[in-house]
Amino acid sequence: MANIRNLDPSASPLDYYGSELRRLREEAKLNQDQLGAILFCTGSLVGQIETARKVPTREFSERVDAALLTGGLFSRLVGLVLKSQLPNWFQPYAEMEAKATYISTFQAQVIYGLLQTPEYAREILGARNEGVDLDAKVAARMERQRILDRDTPPLIWVVMSEAVLHQEVGGREIMRAQLAHLLRMQEREWVKIQILPFTSGAHAGMPGSFTLLRFEDNPDLVYTEDFVRGHMTADPAAFREGSLRYDHIQAASLSVEDSARLIARVMEERYGDQHAMA
Structure with missing residues (x-):
């Protein structure tokens, strides 16, 4: 079953990344499994990232940009996402x-x-x-x-x-x-x-x-x-x-x-x- 958890895009860089991934995937009329096949990963992984349960990698982001023709959006966003995974004090x-x-x-x-x-x-x-x-x-x-x-x-x-x-x-x-x-x-x-x-x-x-x-x-x-x-x-x-x-x-x-x-x-x-x- 597809992940359909609703996100607040303003909650964190990870939430924003996930919400944008879902939005652009749906605009491309692809389900999670179909996008996963294009990206050489599982639809489950796509769903976990869309629902902010999994942190995307830079490689994943570059593949999404190529698949959805985003102009490098996710390659730019992933830097913010990964930085947010560092301890707050660091x-x-x-x-x-x-x-x-x-x-x-x-x-x-x-x-x-x-x-x-x-x-x-x-x-x-x-x-x-x-x-x-x-x-x-x-x-x-x-x-x-x-x-x-x-x-x-x-x-x-x-x-x-x-x-x-x-x-x-x-x-x-x-x-x-x-x-x-x-x-x-x-x-x-x-x-x-x-x-x-x-x-x-x-x-x-x-x-x-x-x-x-x-x-x-x-x-x-x-x-x-x-x-x-x-x-x-x-x-x-x-x-x-x-x-x-x-x-x-x-x-x-x-x-x-x-x-x-x-x-x-x-x-x-x-x-x-x-x-x-x-």
């Missing part, structure tokens, strides 16, 4: 992240979000989010990464603790793919990755991860998180302190070239095929 940061011209971050425990593979992100996001729509959460994180493919992407300089490479998230295959992804990303001239080695001892990043955002037309920001929510401030004193700490962390880290070699070595020695056969 959305202001994501908006500023997308505007930044220079992002520098220290990550003590996990791979930086903009450099995560979907599989790694799923493990991280699912660790304490039982019952949530993980597909939607992962899609939202991948949507954030689209800033890396802009014509003029931000310069991103990432320093990560060596511990991040050894923390086995999701198993060896996921970690091997994640570390391989880091090496591929480092080939982009605007992405730099350094590893803070275990041998550095006590360092300026001991209090935890943080991110610095720099802009052309906005005040610089420093962002931190605790286990409840994130904290973003444009306070100049806080930004100066973050910048100073970041400089000290960078100075204690391996060079970009040596960091790439360490990532490759850990990938082969810890997560390679020979390790699996041992």
Whole structure:
């Protein structure tokens, strides 16, 4: 049976997307199964998206645009829909992240979000989010990464603790793919990755991860998180302190070239095929 739940288009971006999908599908005189066949998905999925029970992907949206000749409407809407799947407290940061011209971050425990593979992100996001729509959460994180493919992407300089490479998230295959992804990303001239080695001892990043955002037309920001929510401030004193700490962390880290070699070595020695056969 077709989903016929009525939506309030003003309730959320997801509701608006669903109501527009239904409206344009009906204008095209297609039922849900017929549109699903054109999109290479089930009519049930079309119905779930039309009733805001399922979050659409960017691929689905592009196929809808092609099938219904919408002029790119759903490809534009899906960005808003996926952004709305981010935690409310995180959305202001994501908006500023997308505007930044220079992002520098220290990550003590996990791979930086903009450099995560979907599989790694799923493990991280699912660790304490039982019952949530993980597909939607992962899609939202991948949507954030689209800033890396802009014509003029931000310069991103990432320093990560060596511990991040050894923390086995999701198993060896996921970690091997994640570390391989880091090496591929480092080939982009605007992405730099350094590893803070275990041998550095006590360092300026001991209090935890943080991110610095720099802009052309906005005040610089420093962002931190605790286990409840994130904290973003444009306070100049806080930004100066973050910048100073970041400089000290960078100075204690391996060079970009040596960091790439360490990532490759850990990938082969810890997560390679020979390790699996041992």
